[in-house]
Amino acid sequence: SRAIHLRDYRAPAWWVDEVELDVSIADDGHAEVAATLSLRRNEAVPAAPLQLDGEALELLALAVDGRALPAPASFVRDGRLELADLPARCRLSTRVRIRPDLNTTLSGFYRSKDGYFTQCEAEGFRRITWFPDRPDVMSRYTVTLHANRERFPDLLANGNRVAEGEEEGGRHWARWVDPFPKPCYLFAMVAAKLDRLDDTFTTASGRTVDLAIYVEPGKLDQCGFAMHALKKSMRWDERRFGLELDLDRYMIVAVGDFNMGAMENKGLNIFNTKYVLARPDIATDVDYMNIDRVVAHEYFHNWTGNRVTCRDWFQLSLKEGLTVFRDQEYGSDEYSRAVQRIQEVRGLRAAQFPEDAGPMAHPIRPASYEEINNFYTATVYEKGAEVVRMIHTLLGEDGFRRGMDLYFERHDGQAVTCDDFVSAMQDASGVDLAQFRRWYEQAGTPRLGARTAFDAATGRWTLTLEQSNPETAYERRLQEEGLRFERGPLHIPVALGLLDAHGREILPTTVLSLTEASGRFEFDLSAHGLKAAPLPSLLRNFSAPVALDYQYGDSDLATLMAHDSDEFNRWEAGQRLATRLMLAGVAQVQAGSEAAVPDLFVDAFAAVLAKADADPAFAAEALTLPSEAWLGDQMTVIDPDAIHRVRTLFRRTLAERLRSQFEALLVRHEVAGAYAPEPAAMGRRALRNLALGYLMTLDDSALQLKALSQFRDADNMTDQFAAFSLLAHSDTPLREVALNEFYARWKDEALVVDKWLAVQATSPLSDARARVRELMVHEAFDLKNPNKVYALVRTFCAANPLHFHAADGSGYAYAAGVIRELDPVNPQVASRVARAFDRWRRFDDGRQAYARRALESIRDLPGLSADVAEVVGRALA
């Protein structure tokens, strides 16, 4: 295989202390990049030739210490520029031509609309100039940009603008110096014509810094919230972690063509427009919340990622897991902690648990990879954050903060490893994390079994916990690659509470550490005079990323739903009960009978509804049934048709039985006054729209008209979009009305058009796949734009299990066709779409045969990218 292994890591033979870049953008769409690198041999390792990475570069000239080397191309071997016998210190100059206008990969330097932008993480800098493209080489940059003044008035790079001037032919230039040494993946430059929102921020130590958000002309009224989020996150990082901005100027640039969400380039973040632009009439509450979190995430990277960076890409979770944990904590402090936690865990179960169970399984620090872009995964990010959260749980807030302080004290300005992070946490707190480190190297979702026993005579209650760590595709692959790996028990923090038969708490949250394969924990409850066994509330707040197996009775779950003091577990009990009953319904449907919704469930659900006013945002979560994908993941062989049928039946039955309660909610939670993305109002809108969703299952024309008027009259996108998606998924003539009106109104707002596409991609109606195919040739779609591909294609493949997994294989054939077409255009995006096939072996033989054929048709594509080859290769292995 083409795998790169962590064990092969070697420190670089050469350092690059200074980089001078001179970038000249020509009017015909190419650019010339002249680079001078101040090189210094790394005396700590054996001498070796200098090796530089480069991709899609036309090498024009090469010089060492000002002396030109003839035949520059002759120094390029296997895609690398190799120079032997260099003096221990020297200056290497290269000049290359690049073609940003033709760069559809959106990696390196590329064109989007009328401007030029960069994306260098993970390995895009090598598409700009010859360089040791690895994160442990840190350099100081001086960058001079030249371009036409009229077309590109904004010339930006990292750091501070130190000089600018005019040139002949209507051109101008600007020079930027970044005072901080950085790895090249944090390099950024922009040449464009943009509007700018300016602001300032005074740091805790009294420095005033300039803030700027750059957007496409005409969108200035859509960046106020992102600026607000930036200032909130700056203040939060000062308060919670004592971390201040270290720059004089912090810029965010929004771009419509971008492979991911955003990028934390030092002082010059580049963002997907999706995570910057918002106005009440075009962005939903969820969009606002995402913007808040992504702006915070990129800002937090300035310390966790930029000041302390990764030694190599195997350590990606060092910055990503930690920064996600930090943005989660920010979200919890800004919004409802319990609701944030519920959403995090729902996301983890939707994306990371299946990843751990599928062909792409890997630990948060993988030991090998073929294409690093494939490892910006739910495991590295979200499970990585869970691992950091467990450290936080084991150390407590103060211990964790001391660990963070020590981490920065030891490693500021360095490129380090996950081990260095754990060592700082351990050394600052005195908590032994030796066994805990296994979380970094072991893939898979541990199963945590629990058994309890109660002796009423003595009041002794015993909890036995057992962990099992099933083998994953990851270990099988390591073995094939000849890497030895020993599995072992993990250190699992298990937060426990106990309730009596009336739901009163008799043991407040206590964190147990399970370190062996099995552990027994005894509690003396004699003081409580219990007649019956207490009811355990296990794994409170989801204290570890595991799958808990405990035989709760249905009525125990109803008690926990109603009374647990741990809000997360109140929600969890409802999900557990719903999952169990819905899976029983699926089994009934498969056996040829009809499923039924038990009264106990309707009653438990009604009890949550009755208390909904106390916390609408929580109620909206608690009243959302487990997804079709989640139900499928619990089955040995996934049956998407039966699952869809049962989930639809549950929703309709709840709506029928609780109609008046839902209707009352609609009235009670009408939000008065102008729209504001405030937590309380957001919760009420979520609850109200959830109620409308249930009511729309009743096929009642009066309710459909109610949805239509909400769709037409809403003054904000949250309410408009909620009604729109319900109408667009309803089998009535109003569907076309809503689809046409929505498009006509919003066709010039790219991000709203994405919503229009995504809604059609998730349709449960029978023509969904045909519609998606038609939309591929609609003026609204563009294969070159990742947001459009994600909205239409990935949403269909990842969020429409009913139709993507159609029994006739049509969903798979469609996806394979798009992936084959997309691969030469943008392999990163093609590879993300290909991940939709991760679960293919979980389906019946008929579906598997179609999926295999689809995967093989991708595998056999001549010139297939390494990105897609890795994903498809693993799926077929």
Ligand code: HT7
């Ligand atoms: N650190 C950023 C990663 C990223 C990225 C990676 C591969 C290809 C394109 C990309 N754009 C951004 C995002 C983050 O975690 O903050």
Ligand code: ZN
């Ligand atoms: Zn990140």
